Amino acid sequence: MSKMIGIEIITKNCNGCGKCIPACPFAAIAMSDDVAVIDYDICTICGACVDSCDFDAIIVRHEEKPKAFGTPDKESYRDVWIYGEVTPKGELAPVVYELLNKGRRLADIRDCGLALALVGDGVTHLAQNAISRGADTVYVIDSPVYKGFIEEKIAGALEYLARKFKPEIILTGATIVGRSLIPRLAIRLETGLTADCTALDIDPETGDLLQTRPAFGGNIMATILCPEHRPQMATVRHKVFKEAGVEEGRTGKIVEIDPNDIALEEFSKAIIERVDESEGEELAIIDADIIISGGRGVGGPEGFEILYKLAHRLGGAVGASRAAVDAGWIHYRNQVGQTGKTVAPKLYIACGISGAVQHKVGMQTSDMIVAINKDKSAPIFDVADIGLVGDLFDIVPELLKKLK
Ligand SMILES: Cc1cc2nc3c(=O)[nH]c(=O)nc-3n(C[C@H](O)[C@H](O)[C@H](O)COP(=O)(O)OP(=O)(O)OC[C@H]3O[C@@H](n4cnc5c(N)ncnc54)[C@H](O)[C@@H]3O)c2cc1C
Structure with a gap:
């Protein structure tokens, strides 16, 4: 273009x-x-x-169209690929299952295969998990060389796979790992990358991926295409799509690549220590089925105490708006929204949050939204299934009493 x-x-x-x-x-x-x-x-x-x-x-x-622009043999690219992110515990990250679900649908529309690219140390046993969740093929590079997470090494291995097998699409979770890894791969492959997509679709004829994401501070949704280059690459936030279900006995192909086939580049980086971001928090918001979130309306760090009480009573986690995080009342890991985390719990209770578009974009796909706000015209009520107009310090204690 x-x-x-x-x-x-x-x-x-x-x-x-x-x-x-x-x-x-x-x-x-x-x-x-x-x-x-x-x-x-x-x-x-x-x-x-x-x-x-x-x-x-x-x-x-x-501008006048440059002559030699784009991928010349575009038609030879085929299949939808998912990057198989592995957690520090050695499991496939939940976002991989979500992408397998969406990837399966895209592959079916395009009438092509769905594959997982798995690179790591001792990861081969994970291949069958992906097959039972919809992958037709898993490309595995399993070697101690890939122990830990050194983005440059993994990007080099993925570049090798992509150049050899030519996927039309590569999808990755917009996790810390995905965000750090995938731009390096896009640059190596000289192709485009759309970050933080909230919806994906595909043109069945051209194979162009319709990559939708918030733009202009979340005020509009932009659908981005990469029509001239292959593969097309996108990252998608955790919890935007539902996880693929397990189909027992499903079969697929596991292609094991000899790690010696991949030229290793020199790196000056080493992993010294891995730190768990959710340490100190009983339940991370991205894993919680119930989230009680607080905003500027909670009035200070002590205002969150009652929200933690309610979260404990319901077995949920505590989230926050950026205003509360910026004020230093709660840790950034709890922030929900455009510059925080995208969540989609079964129940989201927003307490003293006005409902700015940058907040809503991170929680509006929750199954049930309850909003508590003193201001009956607060925009949070536009996305709420149940709206409670009143002071959260009257309503939350009442809820706690009732829940006894
Ligand atoms: C680029 C960009 C990215 C951003 N990213 C994010 C993001 O990721 N997440 C995010 O949340 N925001 C984000 N923001 C900020 C966002 O625009 C809002 O400023 C923020 O969400 C407001 O937080 P709030 O609703 O807690 O505060 P306010 O907008 O100040 O709302 C406080 C609400 O509390 C109510 N209230 C007050 N006291 C009580 C009480 N006792 N009981 C009940 N209700 C009460 C008030 O009526 C009011 O509606 C971003 C902004 C920009 C520009």
């Missing part, structure tokens, strides 16, 4: 209706003598104004 280099107003088409002014998220358009005028110091060439114009008066100028 050629690069957008500017927005232009076709003055003869502009009738001064002004619809483009509110459409611009950066307030870069004004009216002058009944014709739209763009402030090029502010314009980011996002293109939002183009769609708002009914009179073809706003156009996007593109």
Whole structure:
């Protein structure tokens, strides 16, 4: 795709209706003598104004398309691949099962295979887990060379696999591991990468992956395509998709790659210690079926005590808005939202949280949302199944009493 280099107003088409002014998220358009005028110091060439114009008066100028752009043998790329992230406990990360579920659907639409790429030390036994959850093939590179997690080494092994077997799509969890690993692979393969997708679909004819993710601070959902390059790569947050179910007795192919076939590069990095981010927290929010979250409305660190009581009573975990985290009332690992974690518990109770879009994007797929807020017009009520208007310090103690 050629690069957008500017927005232009076709003055003869502009009738001064002004619809483009509110459409611009950066307030870069004004009216002058009944014709739209763009402030090029502010314009980011996002293109939002183009769609708002009914009179073809706003156009996007593109750079002339470079000649040798894209992957020349695009058609030879096939299959959907999932990166088999392994946890420090030596299990497949839960997000892998979620991606196997989505990957299976994409592969079925595209009428191709679903594969897992598994690289590590002592990981071969995990291959069958992936097959019983929908993978047709598992490519395994099992060697002490891959002990621990050195991104460059794993990226090198994945590059070898991708160049040899040519997957059309590679999906990874947007976990700490995935985020650190996969951009290195995208650069090695000279292809695009869309981070933090919340929805995926595929064009059955072209194989173009429709990668949807929040943009402009979560105010719009953008669907991103990578039509010129293969493989197409995306990361997806944990809990966005449901896990693939287990099909006992399902069979598939395990392709074991000789690690000696992969040229090892020199690295100056070594793992000295692994630290568990959730240490000190009884239950991590991403694993919890019930989350009691607090925002600025809890008033201070002591305000969270009552939320921890309720979480203990219900067997849940405590989450927080960024306002509460930024104030230092609770650890960042508890933050829910765009710059925190995406959660989808069975029950999410939001206490004293207004419901900013950056918070909602991290919790709105919860099965049941209960919102407690003093302000009846708080936007959190827009996504709540049950809304309780009132003071959380009256309502939460009442809930605790009832739960006895
Ligand atoms: C790039 C970017 C990324 C961001 N990422 C995140 C993110 O990941 N997660 C996130 O949460 N935010 C994020 N934010 C911040 C977000 O925009 C909001 O500022 C934040 O979510 C507000 O937190 P809050 O709802 O706790 O606070 P407020 O918006 O101040 O809301 C407090 C609410 O508490 C209610 N209240 C007060 N006292 C009580 C009481 N006693 N009982 C009941 N209700 C009461 C009030 O009526 C109010 O609605 C991000 C912002 C940006 C720009």
